[in-house]
Amino acid sequence: MLHFSDLLQYTDVFFSGLMTTVELTLLTTILGIALGTSCAATRQYGHPIGQRTVTVYVELIRNTPFIVQLFFIFFGLPSLGLKLSPWQASMIALTINLGAYSTEIIRAGLNSIPKGQIEAAKVLGMTFRQTLTRIIFTPAFEKIYPALTSQCIIVMLGSAVISQISVEDLTYAANLVQSRNFRAFESYLVTAFLYLGLAIALRFIFNQIGKRLFAYREAR
Amino acid sequence: MIQFSNYDIISNLLYATQWTILLSIAAFIGGTSVALLLTAARLTRNNVVQKCVHFYVELFQGTPLLMQMFLCFFGLSMLGYEISAWGAAILSLTLFTSAFLVEIWRGCIDTLPKGQWEASRCLGLSFLQTLRHIILPQAIRVAVAPTVGFSVQVIKGTALASIIGFVELTKVGTMLNNATFEPFKVFALVALIYFVLCYPLSLYSKYLEKKFHVSR
Numbered sequence: 001m002l003h004f005s006d007l008l009q010y011t012d013v014f015f016s017g018l019m020t021t022v023e024l025t026l027l028t029t030i031l032g033i034a035l036g037t038s039c040a041a042t043r044q045y046g047h048p049i050g051q052r053t054v055t056v057y058v059e060l061i062r063n064t065p066f067i068v069q070l071f072f073i074f075f076g077l078p079s080l081g082l083k084l085s086p087w088q089a090s091m092i093a094l095t096i097n098l099g100a101y102s103t104e105i106i107r108a109g110l111n112s113i114p115k116g117q118i119e120a121a122k123v124l125g126m127t128f129r130q131t132l133t134r135i136i137f138t139p140a141f142e143k144i145y146p147a148l149t150s151q152c153i154i155v156m157l158g159s160a161v162i163s164q165i166s167v168e169d170l171t172y173a174a175n176l177v178q179s180r181n182f183r184a185f186e187s188y189l190v191t192a193f194l195y196l197g198l199a200i201a202l203r204f205i206f207n208q209i210g211k212r213l214f215a216y217r218e219a220r
Numbered sequence: 221m222i223q224f225s226n227y228d229i230i231s232n233l234l235y236a237t238q239w240t241i242l243l244s245i246a247a248f249i250g251g252t253s254v255a256l257l258l259t260a261a262r263l264t265r266n267n268v269v270q271k272c273v274h275f276y277v278e279l280f281q282g283t284p285l286l287m288q289m290f291l292c293f294f295g296l297s298m299l300g301y302e303i304s305a306w307g308a309a310i311l312s313l314t315l316f317t318s319a320f321l322v323e324i325w326r327g328c329i330d331t332l333p334k335g336q337w338e339a340s341r342c343l344g345l346s347f348l349q350t351l352r353h354i355i356l357p358q359a360i361r362v363a364v365a366p367t368v369g370f371s372v373q374v375i376k377g378t379a380l381a382s383i384i385g386f387v388e389l390t391k392v393g394t395m396l397n398n399a400t401f402e403p404f405k406v407f408a409l410v411a412l413i414y415f416v417l418c419y420p421l422s423l424y425s426k427y428l429e430k431k432f433h434v435s436r
Contacts, residue, residue, distance in 0.1 A: 063372065063418035064411045065379035067390060072411060075403035153282075160284035164383060171286060178294065185295035192287040199282040 004186050010177045017173030018194060024087075024169065025156040025202070028094040032155070033148065035095060036102025041132070043103065044110045054103065061100035067161045069093050074165045090162035098155045105147045109140035142214045149206035153199050160195070170194060224400045230409065236392035237413055243378045243388060244417075246310050248371055251317025258322045263329070263351065273322065280319035286380050288312040293384040309381035317374050324370060328363040329355065361432055369425035372418045379414070389413060 007014075043054040061069065073096075074089040084092065113136050121131040141148075163172035174191035178184040262273045280288065293308035303311070332355060340350040382391035393410035397403045 059419065059422070060411075060415065063376075063422055064414045065376040065390065067379045067382070068393070068407060068411045068414060071390075071394065071397075071403070072407040075397060076407045077404075079402070079404045157282075157284040160286040161380065161383075171284070174287075174290070183298075185291065185298045188287055188290045188295055192283040192291060195284055195287060196279065196282040 002186055003183060004190070006181050006183050007177060007186055007190055010173075010180070013173045013177055014170070014190070014194065017168060017170040018198070020168055021156070021159060021170045021198070024091060024094065024159055024162070024167075025152070028091060028098055028155065028159075029152045031091075031095040032098025032152075033102050035099030036106050037137075039099060039103040040106035040110055043107055045132075058100045058103050061097055062104070066093070066097055066158050067164065069097060070161060070165060086162070086165045086167045089165060090159070090167050094155060094159055094162070097158070098152065101151050101155075102148060105144050105151060106140065108147075109144035110136060112143055113140055145206075145210050145214070149203065149210070152206070153202050156202060157195060157199065222399075224396065226405075229396055229400065229402075229406060232392055232396060233389065233406075233409055233413060236387065236389045237417070239386075239388040240375070240378050240390075240414075241417070243306075243309060243313070243381060243386070244371070244375045247313030247317055247378065248374050250310060250314030251321055251374065252367075254314055254318035255321035255325065258318060259325050259329075262322070262326065277319045277323055280315050281323070285312065285316050285377055286383060288316060289380055289384050305381065305384050305386040308384055309378070309386050313374065313377055313381075316377060317370070320370055320373070321367065324366045325359070325363055328359045328366070331362060332358055365425050365428035365432060368421055368428060372421050372425075375418055375421075376414065 039054045039057070042050040043058075046054075070090060070093040073093045074084060074086065077084060077089075117135055118131060121135040126135065159169065160171040163169055163175060166172070170191055174187050178187040181187075258273050258276065261269050289308060289312040292312040293303060293305060296303050296308070336354055337350060340354050345353070378388060379390040381388055382394065385391070387395075389410055393406050397406045400406065
């Protein structure tokens with residue numbers, strides 16, 4: 001009853017969809033974590049107004065569905081004069097989304113650094129920036145690294161929604177193929193397993209990066 | 221052509237919110253029931269059963285919820301099972317919710333020291349007695365906060381049901397947008413309604429977390 005061979009001629013469609021998803025994931029992972037890091041630092045050590053702003057941003061994003069955020073950015077912002085291509089809109093939406101979640105995660109890491117450690121750095125004459133990068137962020141990131149990577153994977157899976165604003169990602173490819181040959185079950189099943197493979201591959205890569213990043217642990 | 225006043229937009233959105241809430245509740249009940257069964261199965265310490273549960277969790281946590289919905293909706297009807305958008309949404313959300321809850325609850329049960337299982341064994345309690353009198357009362361206290369927290373994810377997940385054509389908040393939002401050409405207002409209102417639904421749950425989950433941390 002299942003005819004997977006009908007999908008073979010669309011291999012390149014799936015492949016280009018997969019590449020778009022990978023590309024967007026990598027880009028938003030980097031941008032999102034950068035955004036999350038600066039927001040977490042602001043939330044923890046910044047000006048009270050900055051802290052408030054970050055809290056509002058995080059709570060707003062964490063308590064609304066990604067698809068609504070995406071529609072708001074893609075359909076809503078042009079009425080304010082800000083026209084975005086589907087690709088740009090989804091990149092911004094994914095970054096903002098990951099940024100909010102990673103803010104919370106990174107903040108938990110920052111909270112776990114004992115105050116004495118920061119004071120010790122001060123006594124040793126380290127500047128605030130040195131303290132931040134060497135004394136606070138490195139051990140904080142090590143602690144929250146697993147949570148952060150699984151959030152990145154969750155965002156990658158959530159990116160399936162961007163096919164709705166016609167970004168040609170993996171889900172878009174699945175829809176395209178099934179509309180051509182009417183093999184919906186096969187097409188979606190293959191796509192689901194491609195996502196699963198991508199999730200497993202990402203987790204493996206993140207683990208390898210983690211081992212490199214926190215290698216100083218082994219050296220001691 | 222019909223004109224939509226602000227009142228019309230809001231009343232239509234609120235009407236649709238009912239379906240979002242209903243779908244969330246149905247999915248949450250379905251998800252917790254399946255997760256309970258799977259957690260019980262996992263506790264039997266049968267290797268094969270544990271492997272199966274692990275595979276289930278990997279499968280549904282590692283694939284997008286949207287794909288699961290497509291498979292349930294388009295896929296199943298392709299295979300000859302008639303399924304409505306409502307049924308497909310509940311089915312896929314149940315699978316998705318249960319996969320996450322099993323993992324959450326596993327963590328809660330694993331936080332209890334192993335010595336408690338062994339001590340109960342020494343005291344002559346059976347497996348079920350240990351579970352009922354020793355493990356569950358403690359595990360449930362730990363599990364409530366993250367479970368409430370996850371219910372927020374379920375509510376947000378129901379937004380995807382709009383894509384397979386189930387008429388709930390997001391779907392009515394897109395329909396109103398098509399009719400009024402006021403996307404900024406419509407989607408801001410939709411987001412606001414989701415926020416009003418989810419934020420109290422987030423706060424409650426945070427409160428529970430604090431409360432149980434103090435008492436421990």
